[in-house]
Amino acid sequence: MNQGSDFDPATLAKIEKKLGPRVLGEIIDLFCEHGPKRMRTIREGRQSGDLSTSADALHSIKGSAAMIGSVRLAELAHRMELMAGAGDVAGVTELVGDLETAFADSIAYYRERRKNLK
Numbered sequence: 001m002n003q004g005s006d007f008d009p010a011t012l013a014k015i016e017k018k019l020g021p022r023v024l025g026e027i028i029d030l031f032c033e034h035g036p037k038r039m040r041t042i043r044e045g046r047q048s049g050d051l052s053t054s055a056d057a058l059h060s061i062k063g064s065a066a067m068i069g070s071v072r073l074a075e076l077a078h079r080m081e082l083m084a085g086a087g088d089v090a091g092v093t094e095l096v097g098d099l100e101t102a103f104a105d106s107i108a109y110y111r112e113r114r115k116n117l118k
């Protein structure tokens with residue numbers, strides 16, 4: 001995991017400053033709680049050939065990741081959302097492993113940040 005370019009800690013700092021640590025913690029909890037279901041939806045949609053379902057889940061992952069500063073995850077989800085929208089099964093399949101890794105890295109990163117919130 002390359003924390004230097006994969007994550008933008010300033011994004012979390014802005015949220016914490018504006019909304020407080022409790023709300024930031026809730027946002028992180030929601031990301032960690034709902035993300036795995038979206039990732040399953042992406043995998044299942046790709047496997048079944050239902051890329052519209054995958055595109056919807058990718059859109060959600062992209063927005064959530066961008067909101068909390070998970071740069072790499074947001075970028076991958078965006079690229080894959082465009083591919084899914086274009087019906088590019090091969091492109092989505094090619095990047096799904098990278099997305100899975102970026103998602104797992106994000107979960108680990110944000111769970112660690114969550115521990116440090118007061």
